[in-house]
Amino acid sequence: MFGLSWRKRWNPSGSLAIVTGASSGIGRELVALLIADGCRVIAVARRAERLAALTDQFGDRVVLLVGDVTDPRSVDEAIAIIERSGEGRLDLLVNNAGIGGIGRFDAADESRLRQIMEVNFFAPAMWCRRVIPLMRSNRDRHPVICNIGSVLGHCAVPLKSEYCASKFALHGLSDSLRTELAGDGIAVTLVSPSTTRSEFFDSLVGTDANQVSRSIGSWPPERVAQATLRAIKRRDNETILSLGGKSLVYTDRIVPALLNQILSRSVKS
Template sequence: MNMPLPFQQVWSPEDAVTIVTGASSGIGFELTRMLVEEGAHVVAVARRQQRLTELANATSCPERVHCIVGDVTDASTREKAMAAADSLRDGRLDLLVNNAGVGAIGPFAEASPERMRRVMEVNFFAPVDWTRDALPRLRQAAQEGGHPVICNIGSVLGHRAVPDKSEYCASKFALHGWNDSLRAELVGDGIGVTLVSPSTTRSEFFDSLVETDPGQKSASVGSWPPTRVAQAALLAIKRGRSEVILSLGGKALVYADRMSPPVMNGLLAKRGR
């Protein structure tokens, strides 16, 4: 007997055609695994082929993982991923997860201009370009009676900026603003837009920072494993949530800032340099 769900499910992974960028590690890896176990096909995108193969083999249904190897900022990667999705259900797409992301740590004044450009390209312009190409396919799913979703993996640092992460905060604030406009624009098309904002996550994120001294870490109150973040993201997608902010520390940062930005400015200010 099927147990009734404790919430109203808007989106179902069963037989869904999905694309997840940044699927080779961390949150994207776990989310892909969960989607496949619940019956979805996932076009899994990342640069490391070996990791994508390991991902497929970590599922009970490797044939449902369609690996596309490439950089998300390259148009050719996007085209291959869209073509792979098109081949599954005649051009219909039920979910796009813009998850691939990179960080950088260190003062803005000491960084090269390329650091800002690279972080913005991966974290902001890539999701924009992937979404633009996905839209007709998502519309088709809506016209066929589905409830397609765009899920953008943001960050609590897209709600409250902190020092020494100017590039990352800029990219996640841009993603947040664009996400909110898009959500309002796409209501009439029947396409949901979900922003998931994790706080510090114990992934490989801090091992691949752009132009940053090795060993840099993020100061944070507590951290979540990628599995927990992926579970929260999948639940938000299923429930058609517009936004979720994750972890107690993350919520504290965001809501304290909403209540009193000047207090947070004072607390976060760097002094005595």
């Protein structure tokens, strides 16, 4: 965790948040935690039936937005919901929706790269750009943009080249926006989990059904969501989750050549 102690804390009580990828996994758990803390949430996801269960559980504390995060019309609808509420402000954006793919880069077609980059990088960039004005006018509530990255946005591994590229890009965007928006009172928090035990691996893009994902350390989605909310409330710059994830990142920083040798051998094996 890297933070600045002089920063104001973010208070979920009475706040309004947008969470993408809210129908399952980290997103769904985060919606529940935010609502329990008094926040109203616009929950965005493609699967209407999964989103509907949120209304059954949370009633009017959650507003459902069925749509693709890569579609500008989804952002339009989210902003329209905010405007119809009569407040015209946003306190928190969580860019959580994401997809992945496994396999050699030279064995995949270009569509895998483009699809992963669209969801994992271009969509969060679009949502950030569109909601910044709603946050800038609301600086007294210390708004936060939270991007859910990955330890693979710090240290790249083989067979996940497109996913690593998308998370490195999101990492870079987050770092740059953080400095650009500091004067506007908007914090940008990057959360970098290791493997999360969720439905993420059930819908991999351009991936053989028999392909196995190798990873070090994993957390259940509720634990990732809890750590994410703590980082948001503190308005941390960045937090890397799990011992395995931290070990991978810091090994890469200290002895990158050794780690490259190890990772190369894992592909050959």
